[in-house]
Amino acid sequence: MSSTVGELLDSLPAAATQDERRGWAVACAQALGLGGIAVALGQQLVWFSDETSARLEDLQFVLGQGPSQRIQDETEVRQLPDLGRLLVQQWPQFTAEAEGLGIAALFVWPVRIGAVQAGTMTGYRRTVGPLTEQQVAQGQLVADTLAQHVLSHWPTTHVGNGSGHPGAVDLHRAEVHQATGILSVRLGVSLSExxxxxxxxxxxxxxSLSDTAHTIIQRELPR
Known part of the structure; x- marks a missing residue:
């Protein structure tokens, strides 16, 4: 590993660009022995290291099932070291899709802001096996650091999927909520439906959910 988790926690720039944040997340995932990580707060995907991590979060949001769903008031990491064996009964659709992406193990840390659990950080591996105690503890440090960074920069959030502004937090599902509103009006149904x-x-x-939303929005634009 080129950097330890401790070194990485001290190296995240306050005004990091989207590319810098992505690179930092990749380095953190590698330091934790993971293939990638993603952070979601509520229904917003706010940080991910790679497209596979983003796709895993997308799948859980689309299907309404998966290890990051309904993880409320938990204080320890949820370890799923053998995805196929543990999840095939509980979340069959998600398991099949995740295995199709080559995912063998998943780990979910609660993301807390103060005493409030605000979301989750999910990491994946392409090989089965549990985390070490050190990896569990260091993963929580990464999750807490990400939460504080997001909280610090949330008021200046740049909405969209572009390059973002230095220090801003990107809401990667902004277009999803916009497309939901469009469909609600077009179909005459509730936002939930x-x-x-x-x-x-x-x-x-x-x-992906974002690509589907983008297509719907583009159709509404004047020609």
């Missing part, structure tokens, strides 16, 4: 239909459309098409 519109989101369900958007999820179903994304799953059926095989596209």
């Amino acid at each position: 519109a989101l369900d239909r958007l999820r179903a459309r994304a799953y059926a098409s095989g596209l």
Whole structure:
């Protein structure tokens, strides 16, 4: 490992660009012995190291199932060291999709802001096996650091999937919420039902939720 977790925690720039944040997350994942990590706060994906991590979070949001869902008031990491063996009964759709991405193990840390659990940090591996006690503890330090960074920069959040502004936190599902509103008006249904239909459309098409939302929004733009 080129850097220890301790060194990485001290190296995140206060005004990091999106590329710098992505590189920092990649380094953290490697230091923790993971293939990648992603952080979600509520229904917002705010940080991820690679496209596979983002896709895993997307799948859980689309399907409404997976290890990061309904992880409330938990104080320790949720370890799923053998995805196929542990999840095939509980989350069959998610398990099949995750295994299709070559994922063998998943680990979920609670992300806390003060005493409040605000979201999760999910890491994956392509090989089975549990984390060491040190990796569990260091992963929580990374999750807490990310939470504080997001909290510090949330008021100046740049909405969108572009390059962002230095120090800003990108809301990677901003277009999802915009497309949900469009579908709600177009179909005359509630926002909840519109989101369900958007999820179903994304799953059926095989596209990511963000790409599906972007397509819907583009259709509404004047020609």
